[in-house]
Structure formats: structure tokens, C-alpha cells
Amino acid sequence: MLRRAALGALLLACVVPTAAAAMDAESVLTKGTWALGLQVGGGEQNNVENHRTISGVSFVNIEPRLGYFPFEQFGKGWLKGALETGLESWFQYYLEPDTATAEGLKLALRYHVLGFGPLVPYIEATGGAGGTNLKVREIRSIFTFVVEAGAGVSYFVTREMAINAGYRFQHLSNGHTASPNRGVNSDSGIIGLTYYFK
DSSP states (O other), X not given: OHHHHHHHHHHHHHXXXXXXXXXXXXXXXOTTOEEEEEEEEEEEEOOTTOXXXXXXXXXXXXXEEEEEOOSOOBOXXXXXXXXXXXXXXXXXXEEESSOEEEEEEEEEEEEEEOSSTTEEEEEXXXXXXXXXXXXXXXXXXXEEEEEEEEEEEEEXXXXXXXXXXXXXXXXXXXXXXXXXXXXXXXXXXXXXXXXXXX
């Protein structure tokens, strides 16, 4: 699934108007800019903690996002960038081992690396809380925290519009508010479209 999302973003970037190649993201991602976007993706549980057994959770998700650039760009050379703060609403639909959902709201930070014209690598972190009816051996509660860290790349197809694709490591936990709380760790991929405006 991650490979398909990355391949799709790459193919889309190859067929967008050539005018985008002359676009400079550094002039767009400035203090006071807003970002309105929609991301879709999916993922599956990993076993980074090397447990004897895991539930084999897999899911698809949709995440509308609203971002804002509160600071001037900073850094020098290839590390010059812009910090985006924001909110993401979160809806996750579980496919395996049984159908279930999780939904909530996350705070998000994304650091955009500038200096590559229309191509903008980024790193990000999100964290929030929500409700879920997922019942597996790792977590069994109606409340959950979600924490994610990831990286990706955006490509500006016009001055105001960019597509993005990325990877996120996701951790779900109820914060020991219920038992069990081993938590679910997952590898996930996202692809999205964002509109930037003042």
C-alpha cells in the first residue's frame, strides 16, 4: 500500500503542467499562510516491540487538515525551512482483524524544507485523542491517544496547490486508562492535496 501511494504521487508529479517546475515554494510558505488539505491513506500493524503474537491490524483513513505558518522562514542552505502548525481531524476504518473505527482530533507540526523549487520535503509529528471501538488484544477501550511521526514530500502543481505523499509511524494507546494497553504500532502511508492561501 505504501509503495502504491508513493508511485501514484510520482506518476502524478510527472504529468502535471511544466509551469510547476518554475514555481518556487519558498515564496508561498511564508508567515501568515494558511493550508487547507485532505489526506487519505492506510497501513498495517508492525511488530517493532517483537511480541510473540500481534492482532494483524490493518486500516484505511481520511484526514482533513488545516494548517498555519506563524513564523518567518528560518535556517540556512538546504536546511532552510518553514514551520507549519495545525489541526487534523482523523477517521480510521479498520479492515482486520475485524471492522471497527477510530476518530478524533490531532495537533500537527510539519517542517517544510525549502530550496528545491516546487519539490518540498517535510518531516512531521502529530498527536491527539479520540474514540474507538477497536477491540484487540493490544487495546480494548473506547478512548485512545494517537501519536505519529513521519516524513514525506510535497510537489507544487500550481502556486496555490500541492500534492504530497509520505510515511507515518503510528502508535495507538489508551494511556493506561483501561486494560489491556499494550498499544498498536503501525506503518502507514498517506497521499494528499493541499491548497495554500493568505
